[in-house]
Amino acid sequence: MRKYDIVANELTETQVADRVVVWTAGGDTIQSSYGTNCVGVLGSEAALVIDPLISPGLARRVEAALRRRTNAPARFVVLTHHHTDHTWGASIFSSQGAAVVAHRACRERMAEQHPAILESRRRQPELADLVADTVLVLPQVTYDEALVIHLEDLEVELWHPGWGHTPGDTFLFLPEQRVAVCGDLVFEGYHYNYEDASVSGVRQGLKALEALDADVFIPGHGPAGGPEVLPRQAAYHDAVERIVTAGVDAGRDDSAIAEDIRSQFPDYRLGLVVPSAAAKFRASIGETRKRGSPETR
Numbered sequence: 001m002r003k004y005d006i007v008a009n010e011l012t013e014t015q016v017a018d019r020v021v022v023w024t025a026g027g028d029t030i031q032s033s034y035g036t037n038c039v040g041v042l043g044s045e046a047a048l049v050i051d052p053l054i055s056p057g058l059a060r061r062v063e064a065a066l067r068r069r070t071n072a073p074a075r076f077v078v079l080t081h082h083h084t085d086h087t088w089g090a091s092i093f094s095s096q097g098a099a100v101v102a103h104r105a106c107r108e109r110m111a112e113q114h115p116a117i118l119e120s121r122r123r124q125p126e127l128a129d130l131v132a133d134t135v136l137v138l139p140q141v142t143y144d145e146a147l148v149i150h151l152e153d154l155e156v157e158l159w160h161p162g163w164g165h166t167p168g169d170t171f172l173f174l175p176e177q178r179v180a181v182c183g184d185l186v187f188e189g190y191h192y193n194y195e196d197a198s199v200s201g202v203r204q205g206l207k208a209l210e211a212l213d214a215d216v217f218i219p220g221h222g223p224a225g226g227p228e229v230l231p232r233q234a235a236y237h238d239a240v241e242r243i244v245t246a247g248v249d250a251g252r253d254d255s256a257i258a259e260d261i262r263s264q265f266p267d268y269r270l271g272l273v274v275p276s277a278a279a280k281f282r283a284s285i286g287e288t289r290k291r292g293s294p295e296t297r
């Protein structure tokens with residue numbers, strides 16, 4: 001795998017395969033888009049941008065980095081899910097004529113939730129700069145199960161694995177490059193955000209990624225790697241489930257359980273999403289117990 005990091009205009013640029021580039025502002029603050037990966041697929045006549053980060057300011061840096069790579073216009077933007085760190089840079093490319101593509105449920109969540117989120121961020125002085133020139137753009141193209149985008153000489157497959165990280169998840173596969181773009185089905189070195197997740201769906205999503213004939217897996221957050229990133233994410237889900245189950249049995253509250261999870265993964269970024277794990281798994285454990293396990297039925 002040809003791979004190197006350079007700093008492009010305060011974004012880290014990593015080429016992960018022929019004509020596939022990843023840009024990130026790194027870190028785990030809202031100002032750096034929580035470290036979300038933006039991916040460029042560079043066709044000879046047209047480029048495709050996946051997850052253009054959280055703000056027009058960061059998307060302009062992506063655009064500048066893209067311009068250093070190719071003269072081909074960005075014709076498509078794909079959003080892997082509705083969260084703002086993956087979507088709010090889209091206006092930069094759509095205002096230049098790119099079509100924004102996402103799963104139908106991604107568009108629905110954006111339409112329902114984003115106006116209120118934007119209003120609330122505009123009221124917070126520390127976020128004023130970040131959202132000053134944000135323009136909400138909804139996907140113009142939606143799909144339900146699968147879609148192929150033909151960048152002349154490159155094929156890009158979009159797949160919906162069901163409700164995983166969110167109801168409107170998309171992962172992408174480039175068969176010739178053998179590259180998978182996982183969206184937030186995979187966080188590498190970052191805590192998992194379960195806020196809108198299905199506990200069984202996040203594991204189903206990993207199985208769908210595993211079935212791909214890919215050598216490179218680009219997470220939603222954290223560095224790209226080989227197929228080993230998938231079992232590592234599955235092991236994280238298992239560990240979190242174990243920790244929450246033990247915590248619930250011991251009568252610990254969510255903030256104590258969140259501390260248990262953080263201490264198990266001391267080097268992981270994005271500690272602020274850990275309470276979502278305690279809440280989500282507590283609810284899922286409660287459901288399982290209500291239904292009764294085979295042993296207790």
Ligand SMILES: [Zn+2]
Pocket residue numbers: 034036083085086184220221
């Ligand atoms: Zn994300």
